[in-house]
Amino acid sequence: MVDRVTPARRRWWITLALLVAGVAFAYRPIFRGEVIAGRDAFRLFIPYSALILESLRHGELPLWNPYMRLGQPMGAALISQGLYPFAILTAVLGGPVFGVTLRQLIHVLIAWFGVQRLGRALHQSHLAACIAATAFALSPLLTDLGGHQNVVDAAAWTGWMATGWLRVRSPRTAAAAAIPTALSFLAGSPEVLLWQLVVCATLVIAHRPRRPAYLALAAIWALALSAYLLLPAAEFLATSTRGAGRTDQLDWSTAPAQLLAMIWPFADTPRGAYWDSSDQWWIVTEFLGATVGVLAFVSLRRSRRVVPFAVCVVLFAFISLGANFAPSAVLWRVHPLDLFRFPAKLLVGIAFCVAVLSGAGFDRVRHVRPRAIIVLPLLTAAAALAGRHGVVLGAPWVWAWSIAGMAVLRWVPRRWRKQSLAAVVIAELAVFHVFQVHFGWWRPDQLSQPSTLAALLPHPFHGRVSLPVTDDPIAGDQLDTIDRSRDALVPNRHLEEHLHALEGYGAIEPARTDEFHMRGDRSIFDLAGVEYFIRRKGPPYPDLEEVAHPPHLPGLYRSRTAAPRAFVVQRAEVLPDDEALRRVLLPDEPWRTEVFLADGEPLQATSCTGSEAQISSETTATLTLDVHACGDGYLVLTNSHYPGWRAEIDGTEASIHRADYALQAIRISSGHHQVALRYRPRSFQLGAILSILALLTIALARTSRLR
Secondary structure, three states: OOOOOOOHHHHHHHHHHHHHHHHHHHOHHHOOOEEEEEOOOHHHHHHHHHHHHHHHHOOOOEEEOOOOOOOEEEEOHHHHHOOOHHHHHHHHHHHHHHHHHHHHHEEEEHHHHHHHHHHOOOOOHHHHHHHHHHHHHOOOOHHHHHHHHHHHHHHHOHHHHHHHHHHOOOOHHHHHHHHHHHHHHHOOOOHHHHHHHHHHHHHHHHOOOOOOHHHHHHHHHHHOOHHHHHHHHHHHHOEOOOOOOOOOOOOOOOHHHHHHOOOOOOOOOOOOOOOOOOOOOOOOOOOOHHHHHHHHHHOOOOOOOOHHHHHHHHHHHHHHHHHHOOOOOOOOOOOOOHHHHHHHEEEEHHHHHHHHHHHHHHHHHHOOOHHHHHHHHHHHHHHHHOOOOHHHHHHHHHHHHHHHHHHHHOOOOHHHHHHHHHHHHHHHHHHHHHHHHHOOOEEEHHHHHHOOOHHHOOOOOEEEOOOOOOOOOOOOOOOOOOOHHOOOOOOOOOHHHHOEEEEOOOOEHHHHHOHHHHHOOHHHHOOOOOEEEOOOOOEEEEEEEEEEEOOOOOEEEEOOOOOOOOOEOOEEEEEOOOHHHHHOOOOEEEEEEEEEEOOOOOEEEEOOOOOOEEEEEEEEOEEEEEEEEEEEEEEOOOOOOOEEEEEEEEEEEEOEEEEEEEEEEEEOOOEEEEEEEEEEEEHHHHHHHHHHHHHHHHHHHHHHOOO
16 A cells, blocks of 8 residues: 655655755855854854863763863853753764854754744744744844854744743643753853743733643743753852943944844944944844845734734844943843843844744735835835935845735735745845855864964973953954964863963853952962963063964963962961952962961961972863872962862862962861862752753653653
8 A cells, every 4th residue: 555645744845855955055154164163153162062072071071161260160151051962962973163063053953943833833824834934043143143152052942932831731731841941041041041031921921821830830840950050050140240230231232223134134234343332243144034024014913923922022122222222221230131241132032023923924915915015115214214324225125025025916826926925035035145144154174273372382281371361363354363263272262272271251250250360460370370371462571481473373471480270388367358369469479378268277387398289180170189298288279269169188078268369278287198179069969950850750741641
């Protein structure tokens, strides 16, 4: 008996074939042997992927980053994606360089199927739901965001989240809402999760849920599933600089012309300077499509399927203005928004809602007279003529595609009208991809080439380097220097070279970073064990020795005054933080013979000579030292003091004290000792238990349903 292919199955095979072709077209640089490397990909996500692999090779989870800012949490720094399952999977499958591109492709598919599924849940036709999915997942905006991997990864789960929360009516459907919500949080972009929850809440309220108890169950499950990251992240946030009156919170605020540029190409040109203007550059391309905008406009009517998304578009547009609109700026100072940065990130939420509206408009367009579609371009042009001259530049584009859409509605036979209109939408996106979407692709062999500067350091090298975080060689023409970023040890590419640095780039900064790590005093550099400085404009201190200054790279300079990363002192004093920092900064560097403790036992032992501490082994989250103390004293470790570190002296547990304002110290007796430090945060352990329990209860709920 021969099975016949049903029309529905044939339709899906055609859809899948077109989707694969669309993804291949949007990401066609892959076929030239290139990978995503622009924006933060080469400075954050490639180095973080390398650190994930290094941790796994040592049999450890990527919980700690020993190479940034004297060490700081890895997994708890959300942007690192150290505990995001798909980040670990793609790093293992594709390596640190190609893994980022592989992750983008996977999440484009997740985003497409999520929006398509949501469209069907909102009773859109199959073709309309596919158009909505394409308008979001294959939009120029999302494609150009490939360098901000955490944002794309989190946003990809929006359709699944919205569908799940819309359908919560039982424990099984509660699980379907909880799982993508947890995955969005684990992807490491809390700003995305913020607008996602607003979308879901608005949608649920509009549809008047009948069983709110199951909504509560879904929320509890989502929190519990993400607890293994949520608890460490909350701990890190509580001990960080985030929310403490940051001056860069509204740096990337959206100008009104850039909102228009989402449906009117080039409306935001010319933009101002990258940093010194009110224009956001966080998203390079905002465009979604003029026809997508028209379809979204056509969808507007009083309907529970439309109103929630229209409301969210208006709300997100208002919030995204940030510094460009006083009421919005005030809102960003209110908790919890004061914990976040960069209002332009809300543009991704607008893009999602407009895409869903375009699907609704696609189904409704047959009820609209062709002449009515011209209203949106007319109104938009009239409102924007007082703005930038980029509106004039984009006018031919808008009119050309508007006329193409009207021609379809007027002259194409009804039988083929929807397919023809879909072709217009997809063709517009494809043409824009060809001419405008090409940012941030690079050859992987150039990204993987080991650093020339790192090769000049001793091997093995247990000391530290100082990196020019503010003197960034990428400033200017970024694409001309991505291939030299590892050569120049641009933060955080030093992670791939296993170099310990006083500074770092990105993530949230640990407490006391501004006062200690980034202070720039010579005493701090010496105390932190900075033996080598990397600078483009010459040595920061005249006594430094020039090691090398290769062409087109920063210079490498050596200091002869740096302390070792671990040393023993025989005197200790308990002091308030202000006084401890003042003592550390004194020019005569009294920290060389005395440690200034925030807690612990003072010590005034007889001074002696011959104490020594040598690092015998080291991984990302463990450190073992052979110590010889000539008398009772304190072992000072120039690693950041942070909760979760545990110490043992000769197998016996010992206390770790905060020392010299930001470092670690352990009381030690005279003689030879083996000291071991391990990062084992209780916040992660407790969170992991909650996450495992949540998985078990979800599995039980689904199994019970199946029975």
